[in-house]
């Protein structure tokens with residue numbers, strides 16, 4: 133008997149998008165409702181593709197519900213799944229840990245009468261005899277779960293396809309808290325047939341060769357510019373001998389992309405707009421009918437850097453105009469970032485002498501000095517302590533522990549100073 137399991141995770145239903153309010157003309161409503169549309173797509177896929185089981189590996193909710201509508205929405209979607217005769221199994225992750233959620237609603241029961249939500253008290257089991265599938269899983273009791281939950285998972289049930297459902301950071305993943313740590317070797321030791329993981333929002337496989345697949349499905353719908361590209365779920369196809377093959381299925385309705393434009397051979401800033409339009413011509417068909425949210429990053433070495441920096445707001449406006457006219461309602465420009473640098477060997481187009489020349493030397497020297505980074509972090513830490521909580525959450529305004537971010541800040545500051553001084557020198 134062949135079977136199909138839909139594996140999803142990290143839905144963060146109705147997660148707030150606080151920064152959207154900062155952008156002029158953002159399609160905020162479309163982005164805000166994206167997590168719901170993505171769930172509807174998931175349910176439609178489960179029903180249309182006739183999957184046999186749906187599992188959600190934690191962080192279904194982003195945290196306590198803003199109101200009961202979030203819970204009611206999921207109840208209605210769970211209802212659609214079980215009404216189609218498909219069982220659904222869910223564990224809680226750090227975001228929707230048992231002790232974080234103050235309100236709850238009764239979920240429908242599975243077709244065999246079992247509960248959808250797995251226990252946080254001990255490792256739980258859902259055994260679907262008619263499918264020959266056993267699901268072992270445990271919900272997070274507390275937000276910060278530092279024990280290796282996998283250690284308590286039992287031996288596989290003989291004669292069944294054994295699936296481990298777990299919310300974990302494995303051995304650690306950049307940008308994700310190290311909850312429920314474990315190694316791929318420890319998971320392999322359990323001798324299950326598939327590990328459906330959640331927590332890490334980037335899709336990926338981590339199995340040891342020859343052992344069961346260990347898969348992060350990634351999140352269902354990207355929520356900001358660091359959750360890039362196609363998002364969705366994994367459909368696991370199981371053959372008669374309990375061997376499985378996985379297939380990624382796109383479910384997102386809003387897609388975040390970075391458009392990197394190399395400006396090394398740029399003759400004039402106006403050319404950036406042409407290149408952006410050419411990039412859009414390729415990207416739009418790939419995105420289908422989805423809303424594309426795009427950050428433009430200019431990379432490479434150019435001595436037009438200071439010119440670009442000075443004209444950044446008008447460049448941003450002209451790219452936005454292209455997004456509106458050429459992209460119609462399908463494209464929204466999130467921001468334009470200058471990641472390009474001055475040519476290492478050449479001097480800027482403008483002849484530097486006197487104070488500008490000295491300043492260039494000072495900036496170059498500061499970039500080489502290692503202490504500069506520490507000074508910046510120390511200064512900004514004072515500011516960070518005064519920031520309201522909303523600006524320090526998952527997508528913080530100041531990312532002081534990210535050396536790439538602080539370096540960008542220093543580069544931007546140097547460029548800004550040079551640009552302003554040159555402007556004055558020319559006037």
Ligand SMILES: [Mn+2]
Nearest residue numbers: 191225226331
């Ligand atoms: Mn998580």
